[in-house]
Amino acid sequence: MKKLTALLxxxxxxxxxxxxxxxxxxxxxxxxxxxxxxxxxxxxxxxxPExxxxxxxxxxxxxxxxxxxxxxLSTIEQGFFEEAGITIELTPFQDGPSEIAAMEGxxxxxxxxxxxxHKLCIQGKATIFAPSSVHTTDxxxxxxxSGIESVAxxxxxxxxxxxxxxxxxxxxxALKVGGLTRDDVILNDLSIDNIVPAAVSxxxxxxxxxxxxxxxxxxxxxxxxxxxxxxxxxxxxxxxxLPKYAEENHDTLVRFTRALxxxxxxxxxVDNYETVAQYCATETKTDxxxxxxxxGDAHWFNIADISAGLKDGTIKGYYEGMQNDxxxxxxxxxxxxKEDVGDFxxxxxxxxxxx
Numbered sequence: 001m002k003k004l005t006a007l008l009x010x011x012x013x014x015x016x017x018x019x020x021x022x023x024x025x026x027x028x029x030x031x032x033x034x035x036x037x038x039x040x041x042x043x044x045x046x047x048x049p050e051x052x053x054x055x056x057x058x059x060x061x062x063x064x065x066x067x068x069x070x071x072x073l074s075t076i077e078q079g080f081f082e083e084a085g086i087t088i089e090l091t092p093f094q095d096g097p098s099e100i101a102a103m104e105g106x107x108x109x110x111x112x113x114x115x116x117x118h119k120l121c122i123q124g125k126a127t128i129f130a131p132s133s134v135h136t137t138d139x140x141x142x143x144x145x146s147g148i149e150s151v152a153x154x155x156x157x158x159x160x161x162x163x164x165x166x167x168x169x170x171x172x173x174a175l176k177v178g179g180l181t182r183d184d185v186i187l188n189d190l191s192i193d194n195i196v197p198a199a200v201s202x203x204x205x206x207x208x209x210x211x212x213x214x215x216x217x218x219x220x221x222x223x224x225x226x227x228x229x230x231x232x233x234x235x236x237x238x239x240x241x242l243p244k245y246a247e248e249n250h251d252t253l254v255r256f257t258r259a260l261x262x263x264x265x266x267x268x269x270v271d272n273y274e275t276v277a278q279y280c281a282t283e284t285k286t287d288x289x290x291x292x293x294x295x296g297d298a299h300w301f302n303i304a305d306i307s308a309g310l311k312d313g314t315i316k317g318y319y320e321g322m323q324n325d326x327x328x329x330x331x332x333x334x335x336x337x338k339e340d341v342g343d344f345x346x347x348x349x350x351x352x353x354x355x
Contacts, residue, residue: 075263
């Protein structure tokens, strides 16, 4: 009996040990399965998209013509600003000096200017960060019965112009080509929006202005025409900001310029001229044909122009030539001219934008 009891106890113990041993594999599998799932799932769950640049809004000053709007509207309409996280607010102005005054007042951030306002950049009131276009010829609108057939015929004539803008620099160039000085003509310094009425009224013989104002005179005054001249001067247009803004917002300028260059590259293609003209007509609420008349006014820079021009010095040469013209024409004093145009032109922003 004792032997039987001992045998039974031994059997129970063996079964207990077997049962305990059988539980261990199940317990060891569970953590292994859990660990495998955790390791494979964690990287996928923790992976995040690259952070986008913080959205910004930039207030832009422009003049109501093709030359001012072609690049910025191409960039807006083709989605390059949106791609860069930039919202654009456009505000029209009559001329470059008015835009710079608005920047100083804090109502806009950046602006497009024609040649005339570049003298304010040389004088330190604004900084250039991107080129837009270059004009190879200038024009003067002459009224019927004025007897003006060339710039030499401007002698003794009443001429309307707008001081401080491209109108003034064009006037000085025209007089120079005609072998004249300001003392040889009768000058009427008018605001740009008063030049057209003066021409329509017949109170002047000629007008020095830019599109769309020149086109309006041609449309409203029967017999009016343009005389074209070239004096080898550099008529460049640019994008500007205040020097302090440039110091504090370098990355923003690069970001804006990179998107702008993409838009300019698209808008400078001949096949896109009519589409760009329609953009401009819509923005300025003018006739499409009036905008199409302006597409041949300049050479519109593309990315290849700017890239090659920065490498071989052509872009710098434009600004050097423009400054020399300002001195020769008496728009600035020789003492105001900068030895290095890099003092008022941010070539580094252009180069970074191209990368």
